[in-house]
Amino acid sequence: MLTIGLTGGIGSGKSEVADILRELGAQVIDADLVGHETYRRGEPAWDQVVEAFGSGVVGQDGEIDRGRLGRIVFGDPDSLKRLTDIVWPRIREGLEKRITRERDNGDTTVLVVEAAVLFEAGWDRLFDEIWVVTAPEADVLERLERQRNQKPAQTRARLRAQMTNEEREQRADVTVRNDEDRAALAATVRQLWTDRVPNRTQGRHDG
Numbered sequence: 001m002l003t004i005g006l007t008g009g010i011g012s013g014k015s016e017v018a019d020i021l022r023e024l025g026a027q028v029i030d031a032d033l034v035g036h037e038t039y040r041r042g043e044p045a046w047d048q049v050v051e052a053f054g055s056g057v058v059g060q061d062g063e064i065d066r067g068r069l070g071r072i073v074f075g076d077p078d079s080l081k082r083l084t085d086i087v088w089p090r091i092r093e094g095l096e097k098r099i100t101r102e103r104d105n106g107d108t109t110v111l112v113v114e115a116a117v118l119f120e121a122g123w124d125r126l127f128d129e130i131w132v133v134t135a136p137e138a139d140v141l142e143r144l145e146r147q148r149n150q151k152p153a154q155t156r157a158r159l160r161a162q163m164t165n166e167e168r169e170q171r172a173d174v175t176v177r178n179d180e181d182r183a184a185l186a187a188t189v190r191q192l193w194t195d196r197v198p199n200r201t202q203g204r205h206d207g
């Protein structure tokens with residue numbers, strides 16, 4: 001089984017690439033969803049988050065309200081660090097378990113984990129290779145405004161708060177450039193799959 005960590009900045013096209021890889025036959029895990037599982041009500045991280053940020057982050061249903069939590073930590077590095085210190089180690093554990101399970105069940109040839117914060121959280125060692133998706137800032141601003149109704153100023157602020165594309169590219173094995181239309185992106189990913197995946201799936205962790 002080949003494990004691929006898929007990362008990139010906000011709106012770069014990670015989910016689009018993950019969808020294309022899924023269509024090509026990869027099993028895809030979203031690290032955000034694993035993250036949400038870690039602080040479900042009843043999990044130890046739920047208590048830690050409430051202890052750190054107060055009961056105001058608990059919604060009517062007893063679950064952590066991610067919108068409220070996000071508003072507290074965005075733009076406040078200390079709070080953000082407090083949160084990531086709680087959840088990142090647990091997400092890592094969750095990912096390790098999933099990778100082991102997929103490897104043991106033997107049916108999965110390619111496992112992709114989509115994780116925006118892969119490098120920041122230090123999860124790179126979990127994967128055989130890292131693919132980074134990059135898109136020019138102008139494209140990201142335009143796509144997120146058109147498709148998520150997100151103001152360019154807000155997108156820009158978020159991009160400034162993140163690692164740069166250059167930093168990510170330096171640490172990645174593969175760069176997927178998403179600077180054309182979706183058809184071009186699909187063609188790029190298909191080519192990478194043909195070039196890299198068959199050779200790499202044989203013998204690394206199999207058998």
Ligand code: ATP
Nearest residue numbers: 009010011012013014015016143147180181182185
């Ligand atoms: P985030 O981490 O912010 O969720 P992401 O990296 O997963 O973002 P996507 O959701 O895949 O990015 O892409 C962002 C938006 O841009 C989506 O609405 C997506 O459909 C659109 N998009 C991605 N690639 C292209 C493209 N090549 N042409 C047009 N729209 C695109």
